[in-house]
Amino acid sequence: MSQDDSIERQPETRREARDSWYERFKIALGLKPVASIRDDLEEALDESEQDETGEFSREERRILRNLLTARDIRVQDVMVPRGSVVGVSEKASLADLRALFASAGHSRLPVYGETLDDAKGMIHIRDMFARLGELPQGAQVGDTGLLRPVLFAPGTMPALDLLLEMQGKRIHMALVVDEYGATDGLVSLEDLIEIIVGEIEDEHDIVADPELEQLADGSFAINAQASIESVSQLVGFEIAPAREEHEVDTIGGYITALLGRVPAKGEVFDAPGGLTFSIIEADSRRIRRIGVAQKTEGASS
Numbered sequence: 233m234s235q236d237d238s239i240e241r242q243p244e245t246r247r248e249a250r251d252s253w254y255e256r257f258k259i260a261l262g263l264k265p266v267a268s269i270r271d272d273l274e275e276a277l278d279e280s281e282q283d284e285t286g287e288f289s290r291e292e293r294r295i296l297r298n299l300l301t302a303r304d305i306r307v308q309d310v311m312v313p314r315g316s317v318v319g320v321s322e323k324a325s326l327a328d329l330r331a332l333f334a335s336a337g338h339s340r341l342p343v344y345g346e347t348l349d350d351a352k353g354m355i356h357i358r359d360m361f362a363r364l365g366e367l368p369q370g371a372q373v374g375d376t377g378l379l380r381p382v383l384f385a386p387g388t389m390p391a392l393d394l395l396l397e398m399q400g401k402r403i404h405m406a407l408v409v410d411e412y413g414a415t416d417g418l419v420s421l422e423d424l425i426e427i428i429v430g431e432i433e434d435e436h437d438i439v440a441d442p443e444l445e446q447l448a449d450g451s452f453a454i455n456a457q458a459s460i461e462s463v464s465q466l467v468g469f470e471i472a473p474a475r476e477e478h479e480v481d482t483i484g485g486y487i488t489a490l491l492g493r494v495p496a497k498g499e500v501f502d503a504p505g506g507l508t509f510s511i512i513e514a515d516s517r518r519i520r521r522i523g524v525a526q527k528t529e530g531a532s533s
Contacts, residue, residue, distance in 0.1 A: 294430065295428060295429060295430075298427060298428050298429070298430070299428050302391065302392050302427050302428060303390065303392060305390070305391045305392075305427055306387060306388055306389065306390060306391060307385050307386070307387050307388070307389045307390075307391050307394055307406075307408055307419055308387030308388065308408060308416070308417070309391065310391055310419060310423045310424065310426075310427060311387065311408045311416065311417035311418060311419045311423070312417050312418045312419070312423070313416070313417045314348060314415055314416055314417050314418075316515070317342065317348060317415075317417065317418045318332070318336040318338060318341060319341055319342040319343065319344050319348055320332055320341050320342070320343055320344075320355065320373055321343075321344060321345075321373070322343050322344065322345055322352050322372065322373050322374030323372050323373070323374065324372065324373045325369075325370070325371070325372060325373075326360075326364070326367060326369065326371055326373070326376070327369075328373075329341075329355070329360060329373055330360070333357050333360070338357075339356060339357045339358070340354050340355070340356050340357070340404065340405055340420070341354060341355055342354050342382060342405065342407065342418060343355055343373055343374065343379055347415075348407075348415040349413070349414045349415050351382060351384075351407050351415065352374060352379060353379035353380055353381055353382055354379065354380050354381075354382050354405045355373065355376075355378050355379055355380070356378075356380060359378045359380075360376075360378060363376070363378065380403070381403060382403065382405045382406060382407055383397060383398065383401065383403050383405070383406035383407070384406065384407055384409050385397075385406045385407075385408055385409070385419070386408070386409060386410075386411075387408050387409075387410070387416055387417070391419075391424055391427055392424075392427075394406060394419065394424060395421070395424040395425070395427075398421050398424065399421075404420060404421040404422075405418065405419070405420055405421070406418070406419045406420075407419075447523075451523055451524060451525035452466060452523070452524050452525070453512060453521060453522070453523055454466075454483055454521065454522045454523070454524055455520075455521060455522075456482060456483060456484030456487075456514075456518070456519040456520050456521060456522055457482050457484060458482065458483050459481055459482060459483070460481060460482065460483055460485075460486055463483045463524070466524075471483075471486060471505065483522060484518065484519040484520075484522065487503075487509060487519060487522065488519065490503060494514065494518060494519065495511045495514065495519065496511065496514060497511050497512070497513060497514045497515075498510075498511060499511045506526060507524055507525070507526065508524070508525050508526070509522055509523065509524055510522070510523035510524075510525075511523075
């Protein structure tokens, strides 16, 4: 009997013990690197995905995978670009400020001098209303004493580093600047937290439209928060995420994963399965309403 035959006949537990000892021996000799916590966690997540009764729920797996990939995300990847930033001049009146808060739907606005490149700070809607009765009607925003500081961050800065800095300094807004100090965009604390936990909806994000609405030309207008399952039933075949690592539930999430970015309003593109999507309503951070139709000849892609 050969030595190999003898090994094959060993009980499974003895073989596993031998392999484990051999791996530890190679590590001790420096012939194999010690597995990192990251590797161990990724392996545990893979095992949990194969076994639905595993240690992690689907939501836990999604958050942990987001956290594992978050180190590669830069501030510029999640910022609101300059062209979409809503700010207020320091010379604006209180009436203008109130109107801007009402139309923008934001609780914080950056305050600037001549342009966004001359940032003065930010103003919180709560501060404005708390002192509204004390301020003279002719007062300008820059003279109210309501300005709070903002952070400044280069676009190449790791997003998680900025998140920690915001947390430590209790400042919820940062302006993204280029090498010359010009403003490239804006990042809020919420933008950074969403990297890990996913999209956070607030009262301004609620879309009252029905999930699915058939239009006169036979196409459909779809709430981006509609489930992939309901849209799959509508079009008659299963829609799958763009890549297996994207665990998305909504059609808006599917499109963002498919493109690798948030598409702009008015964009039209083809998708797998013979569909054409058009973005009916969206902002710099999320899709709100989508048009879906069967792909036609000459459609853009």
